[in-house]
Amino acid sequence: MKKITKTFIVLLSVFGFLITTHAQESIPKINGGEYIFNAAKTPCLTLEQRENIKDFLKENEAVLKQENKLVFNEENKAGGHVLFDWPIQQATGFNYNETWAISGYVDHNATFPNQLLDYNCGSQTYDTASGYNHQGVDVYLWPFSWKQMDDSQTEIIAASAGQIIGKGDGQFDRSCGFNNNQWNAIYIQHSDGSVAWYGHMKSGSVTTKNIGDLVTTGEVLGTVGSSGNSTGPHLHFEVYTDASYSQLVDPYYGTCNNFNLDSWWLNQKPYSNPNINAALTHSDNPIVFPTCPTAETTYESNDFELGDTVYLTAFLRDQIAGTNLSAQILRPDNSIFYSTSFNTSTTSSSWYYYWSFNSFDVIGEWKWRITYQGQTVTHLFNIQTLSIAENELESVSIYPNPTKDYINISSSNSITKARLVDLQGKIIQTIHNVSEGIQKVSLEAVSNGTYFLTLESNSNQKKTFKIIKE
Structure with missing residues (x-):
C-alpha cells in the first residue's frame, strides 16, 4: 500500500460501543482509516498509446486472417454479445476473503474536467483536464496491494473464451504514476467479434501462449501488476464491440449507460458491493504504508505466546456510512473475550480497522470474527504457552x-x-x-x-x- 496516490490514516471516534473485555484489558482504541487508490487520477493510457495499440491489433488480425488463422472474423462471428465472468481471482494457496476493490468505471460524460458520469449515474470514474475520459474498469488490489503483487496473489483470468490477438510482456511493472511507459497486457477477441483488453500486468506473468492461440473462460492470463501509466497494482479492463475499435463497451448495464440494452456480465456485481476483504492477525502493527513501490510488511501471524501483543485487523470494501460493523474475539471455549458493535461513519471503496491486545488469558485456538452487511468472516489464531528454551537465539x-x-x-x-x-x-x-x-x-x-x-x-x-x- 503505497504509491503516488495518497493514503490517509484517520483515527476514528465511533459511537455506540457494546464492549465486553477481559478484566485486565482497558477498553481498547479502535483505529481506522481510508485507503485511496489513484487519488491523482492518472490516465491508464495516453491517447497516443491507445491508438498505437489499436493499430498493433489491426495488424495482428490482418496477419492472422491472411494465414487463415483468425477464428472470429466478420463471416463467422456469433450473434448477440458475449457474457463476461469476473476477470480477477485469488491464486491457489492464499486465504484472504477477497483481494480487490473497484476504483473507477467508464466515464459516460465526454466533457471535462470533473464532468463525471458512470453507468449508474454516479461519479465513480474520472477524467483529466487534458481531455482523457476513463475508458475501462479499474480493479485494484486490497489489502496490501504491493505485497499481493510480489507474491502473485491475485490472477487475471479470461472473462470469456476467445483468441489471443495481441500481447506484450517484459515492461517495467512497479510504476507509481504517469510515465508514458508501455504496459504489459493481453488482448482477447471473442466469438461475437468483441475484444477485451487486460492491462497493467506484472512483468513475466503474461501467459506463454502465442498470438493466435485460444483461451477458455477462467484461464489464467497473468498476474495483476503496475506496468505502464499506473499508480499501483490494478487491472484495467477495456472492451470494444469489434476489431474496428470505434465503439467502446461499458459492460455494466445501468440507467446512464445509453449503449447497452443489457449487461455484458454473466452476473453483474452491485454498484455498491460491501465486503470483508480480510480479517487477519499480526505480530506488529501492519498499517504502515511505505513509499511506492516498496511492498508492505504485513507481520501476518497466526501463532502467538501468552503475553504477546496481537494486532487484529479488518479490511472492508465499499464501506457505507451508517452501517453496522461487529467484531468479536472468542476464547477456545467460545466465551467472549472482547466484543464491539458500531455504525461506520464514512463511505469509502476501501477502509481498514485495527485493534491490539496483550492480555490473552487461555492457551488454545482463538477466533477473530468480523460481521458486516450480512457477511461474517472468522479468522483462527493460536495462543501458546511461553517457551522457556527457544533455540532460535544462540549465545x-x-x-x-x-x-x-x-x-x-x-x-x-x-x-x-x-x-x-x-x-x-x-x-x-x-x-x-x-x-x-x-x-x-x-x-x-x-x-x-x-x-x-x-x-x-x-x-x-x-x-x-x-x-x-x-
Whole structure:
C-alpha cells in the first residue's frame, strides 16, 4: 500500500460501543482509516498509446486472417454479445476473503474536467483536464496491494473464451504514476467479434501462449501488476464491440449507460458491493504504508505466546456510512473475550480497522470474527504457552537470577527488545533499543515473584528466560 496516490490514516471516534473485555484489558482504541487508490487520477493510457495499440491489433488480425488463422472474423462471428465472468481471482494457496476493490468505471460524460458520469449515474470514474475520459474498469488490489503483487496473489483470468490477438510482456511493472511507459497486457477477441483488453500486468506473468492461440473462460492470463501509466497494482479492463475499435463497451448495464440494452456480465456485481476483504492477525502493527513501490510488511501471524501483543485487523470494501460493523474475539471455549458493535461513519471503496491486545488469558485456538452487511468472516489464531528454551537465539545468557534489582544480558547478538511478563501473561514492561541494544533490565519497580523475560534480536530471533525477583 503505497504509491503516488495518497493514503490517509484517520483515527476514528465511533459511537455506540457494546464492549465486553477481559478484566485486565482497558477498553481498547479502535483505529481506522481510508485507503485511496489513484487519488491523482492518472490516465491508464495516453491517447497516443491507445491508438498505437489499436493499430498493433489491426495488424495482428490482418496477419492472422491472411494465414487463415483468425477464428472470429466478420463471416463467422456469433450473434448477440458475449457474457463476461469476473476477470480477477485469488491464486491457489492464499486465504484472504477477497483481494480487490473497484476504483473507477467508464466515464459516460465526454466533457471535462470533473464532468463525471458512470453507468449508474454516479461519479465513480474520472477524467483529466487534458481531455482523457476513463475508458475501462479499474480493479485494484486490497489489502496490501504491493505485497499481493510480489507474491502473485491475485490472477487475471479470461472473462470469456476467445483468441489471443495481441500481447506484450517484459515492461517495467512497479510504476507509481504517469510515465508514458508501455504496459504489459493481453488482448482477447471473442466469438461475437468483441475484444477485451487486460492491462497493467506484472512483468513475466503474461501467459506463454502465442498470438493466435485460444483461451477458455477462467484461464489464467497473468498476474495483476503496475506496468505502464499506473499508480499501483490494478487491472484495467477495456472492451470494444469489434476489431474496428470505434465503439467502446461499458459492460455494466445501468440507467446512464445509453449503449447497452443489457449487461455484458454473466452476473453483474452491485454498484455498491460491501465486503470483508480480510480479517487477519499480526505480530506488529501492519498499517504502515511505505513509499511506492516498496511492498508492505504485513507481520501476518497466526501463532502467538501468552503475553504477546496481537494486532487484529479488518479490511472492508465499499464501506457505507451508517452501517453496522461487529467484531468479536472468542476464547477456545467460545466465551467472549472482547466484543464491539458500531455504525461506520464514512463511505469509502476501501477502509481498514485495527485493534491490539496483550492480555490473552487461555492457551488454545482463538477466533477473530468480523460481521458486516450480512457477511461474517472468522479468522483462527493460536495462543501458546511461553517457551522457556527457544533455540532460535544462540549465545545469550542473563545474570544474576534470582535477582533483586536488575538483570544483566550477555549476548553475541544485539538485543533490541525485552519484554517482562508475569505468570498470568500480563506484560509488565517492554523495552526497545534498536540503536544501542539492551544490556540491562531494571526490576526496581517490579514486585517480588516469578516472571518470564523474552529477549529479541534485530533479526527477530527470540529466547525466553524464567526469572525470580526476591
